[in-house]
Amino acid sequence: MSGLVDVLAVTAAAVLVIVRQFRASRIDTDRRWWVLPVVLGIVALREPGVIDAHHHTAAVLLLAAELLIGLVTGAGWAWTTRVWVESDGGVWGRGSRASVAVWTAGIVLRAGLYGVGAALGVRQDSSALLLALAATLLVRSAVLAWRVQAARPAGAPGPAYRGRLSRPARKEPA
Template identity: 55%
Template sequence: MHGLVNVLVIVAVIALVLIRQCSAQQISGDRRWWVLPVVLLVVALREPGLVDPRHEALSMVVLSAELAVGLVTGAGWAWTTRLRHARDGTLWGTGTRATAYVWCVGLALRAGLYGLATAMGIHQGGPALMMALAVTLLARSGVLARRGAEIPKPGSGSGEDMPSRPIWKDRV
């Protein structure tokens, strides 16, 4: 039953993230951007099957590659998100075409890693996928939080309101 619950959690998180990514979303300025990824990491670490006991070393190599792909995908996702401040000072982010490309490349790399692991006889379960998803979300949230803090709010600095369009750095 744990495997089914893990799959449902993974599908729910991916669906939530994709739905939020396809539309403009307010990016909160709170310091809790890391909570969901850390919860996913804890759940993944508590589940058995993170590492294939028959192929521990190779399984760790594949898991490390999966986490590296997740880290790069999350950072690329965040860097390709268009950020802007609304006139009321709230920060908004919208995915771009480049964001979709980052997602597609990340999914293709993950599918390739999964296929390679299967061909080598390494079993990768839900915990590995959940951990990679957590790393992806953690990288994305961290980069977005940093980028959002660097963008000046409307009315700050020169005394004029910032235009509602993204600044040059956010275009990809």
């Protein structure tokens, strides 16, 4: 993909994730919460250019810092998400104002890293940003799954069903 398309795709994914965090949504720990971050990570690693070959050491350090910022942002996001249990046992969550502060700090730090890389002459590809987004989502999902398990009291009812609902049976004519 071209650089502009990559940046637009990463930006669209980030905006979607950020906007969705401020709507109350049911947190389902029974699904495979790790699949999307792993797929994003694989897509990012398939792109050539994660590491600038001409500035190998600086590029690796910048990538490590980017991943560290992603991990911290994901953990901060998960810990600032309000989590509650409904009467039916379902667990819900919604981002808070502190979540906005976590995201803002993460974006500012990433912009600073980009500036450092540009000053050093390191070619930076959007795949590093995508990899950091994958790390952010993975840590956030893992911490939320752990918090959901801790929030649900022992013996509390879980959802009344697991998996997909089947179609209702047809009534036979009388």
